[in-house]
Amino acid sequence: MNEMVKLFVVVALFSGIAGGVLATVRSSTQARIEYQQLKFVQGPTIKTLMQGCSNDPLVDRFKISDGKVERSFFVGKFNGKANAVALETYGKGFAGDIGVIVAINVETDNILGIGVTIHSETPGLGSRAKSETFLSDQFKDLSIKDPFQLKNDGGAIDAISGASVTSQGVCGAVVNSSEVYLRLKSNILEKLKTI
Amino acid sequence: MAKSVVQEFTKGLWAEIPPFRLVLGLCPILAVTKSVENGFGMGMATTFVLVCSNVLISLLRNVIPKKVRIACFIVVIATFVTVVELLMQAFLYPLFLKLGIFIPLIVVNCIVLGRAEAFAAKNGTVASLADGLGMGIGYTLALSLLAAFREILGSGTFTLPLVSTVIPVFPSSYQPFTFMIEAPGAFVGLGLMLCMMNMLGKK
Numbered sequence: 001m002n003e004m005v006k007l008f009v010v011v012a013l014f015s016g017i018a019g020g021v022l023a024t025v026r027s028s029t030q031a032r033i034e035y036q037q038l039k040f041v042q043g044p045t046i047k048t049l050m051q052g053c054s055n056d057p058l059v060d061r062f063k064i065s066d067g068k069v070e071r072s073f074f075v076g077k078f079n080g081k082a083n084a085v086a087l088e089t090y091g092k093g094f095a096g097d098i099g100v101i102v103a104i105n106v107e108t109d110n111i112l113g114i115g116v117t118i119h120s121e122t123p124g125l126g127s128r129a130k131s132e133t134f135l136s137d138q139f140k141d142l143s144i145k146d147p148f149q150l151k152n153d154g155g156a157i158d159a160i161s162g163a164s165v166t167s168q169g170v171c172g173a174v175v176n177s178s179e180v181y182l183r184l185k186s187n188i189l190e191k192l193k194t195i
Numbered sequence: 196m197a198k199s200v201v202q203e204f205t206k207g208l209w210a211e212i213p214p215f216r217l218v219l220g221l222c223p224i225l226a227v228t229k230s231v232e233n234g235f236g237m238g239m240a241t242t243f244v245l246v247c248s249n250v251l252i253s254l255l256r257n258v259i260p261k262k263v264r265i266a267c268f269i270v271v272i273a274t275f276v277t278v279v280e281l282l283m284q285a286f287l288y289p290l291f292l293k294l295g296i297f298i299p300l301i302v303v304n305c306i307v308l309g310r311a312e313a314f315a316a317k318n319g320t321v322a323s324l325a326d327g328l329g330m331g332i333g334y335t336l337a338l339s340l341l342a343a344f345r346e347i348l349g350s351g352t353f354t355l356p357l358v359s360t361v362i363p364v365f366p367s368s369y370q371p372f373t374f375m376i377e378a379p380g381a382f383v384g385l386g387l388m389l390c391m392m393n394m395l396g397k398k
Contacts, residue, residue, distance in 0.1 A: 007263050
C-alpha cells in the first residue's frame with residue numbers, strides 16, 4: 001500500500017513539474033510565436049499590399065472585439081500618418097475557406113489592394129486567385145462600399161475563367177471585410193490615433 | 196569495466212551510430228530526409244532532447260521507482276520535446292512548418308527512450324551526457340547524409356542547413372530522379388547505406 005502511494009506521488013510530481021516548466025516556456029515564447037506566424041503566413045501578403053509604408057504593419061497591429069470574435073488590424077503609415085489598415089476575412093471557396101487580406105485607406109475608404117493568404121482551391125484553376133494578380137488587381141482603388149459582385153451576378157468584376165466559385169469566394173471575403181470595416185470604423189479610427 | 200567518457204561519446208558516431216547500427220528511429224529518418232535542411236534540423240532537435248533527457252534521467256535515476264520508470268521517462272522526454280517545438284516555432288518558424296508533425300513525434304522516437312532506459316538509468320550524469328551527445332550527433336550525421344544522398348539525386352540540389360541557401364549540384368538540364376524524394380526512395384537509400392556500413396564494418 002505504501003509503495004502504491006509512493007508511485008502515485010512520484011508520477012504526479014513529475015507531471016506537475018513538467019506542466020509548470022511547459023507553462024513557463026509557453027508564456028515566454030507566445031508573443032514571438034504569434035509574430036512568427038504572422039510573418040510567414042499573412043506577412044508576405046500584408047507587406048506587398050502596404051508597399052511603401054514607413055512602419056512594420058506586423059508590429060503596429062491592434063485587436064478590436066467584434067461581437068464574439070476578436071479581429072486583428074494591421075496598420076500602415078504613409079507620409080507619416082497612420083492611414084491604412086489591413087484585415088483578414090474568409091470567403092467560401094470551392095474546397096474550403098479562402099483567407100483574403102484587404103488593405104483599406106481610411107481617409108478615402110478606398111481599397112489599397114487585396115491578397116489571398118490561405119486556400120485549398122484546385123491547383124491550376126482556383127489556385128490562380130493567389131498565384132496570379134488578375135483577380136485581386138480588379139479590387140484596387142474600388143470604394144469599400146462597392147457591391148463587389150462578379151459580372152455574372154450583375155457586378156463589375158471579371159471572374160477567373162474556370163474558377164467562378166473561387167472568384168465568388170474571394171468577392172465574398174471582400175464583402176465580409178467591408179462589412180466589418182464599416183461596422184467597426186469608429187473604433188478603428190480611435191485606435192489609429194494612438195499609434 | 197567502465198568505459199571512458201570519450202568512448203561513450205565516440206561510440207555514437209560510428210560503432211553504435213543509431214539508425215545504421217542500432218536500426219532505431221527509422222520513422223523520422225524515412226520521412227524528413229527529403230532535403231538536407233530538414234534532416235539536419237530534425238537531427239538537432241533530437242540531439243537536444245536526447246542530451247537533456249539523458250542528463251535529467253541520470254540525475255533522477257535513484258529517485259524514480261522501477262515500476263513507474265517508463266512513465267517518468269516519457270514525461271521527461273515529452274516535456275523536452277514540447278520545449279523544442281515551442282522554441283522552434285519561435286525562432287525557426289519555416290523549419291517548423293516543414294517538419295510539422297515529426298517534431299512532436301520525437302517523443303516516441305525509440306532512440307530517445309532507448310537511451311534513457313538502456314543507458315541513462317544505469318550510468319552517471321557525465322557519461323549520460325556524453326552518450327546523449329554522441330548519439331545525437333551520430334543521428335544528425337546519419338540524417339544529413341541520407342538527406343544529402345536523396346536530395347542531390349532527387350532534386351539535384353543541396354540545401355545548406357539553417358540558412359536555407361539552395362545550391363544547385365547539377366546543371367538545370369538535369370532530369371531529377373524524383374523516385375529518391377518519394378517515400379520508397381527513402382527505403383532504398385537507407386538500405387544502400389546500411390549495406391555500405393556493413394561492408395565497411397566487416398573488413
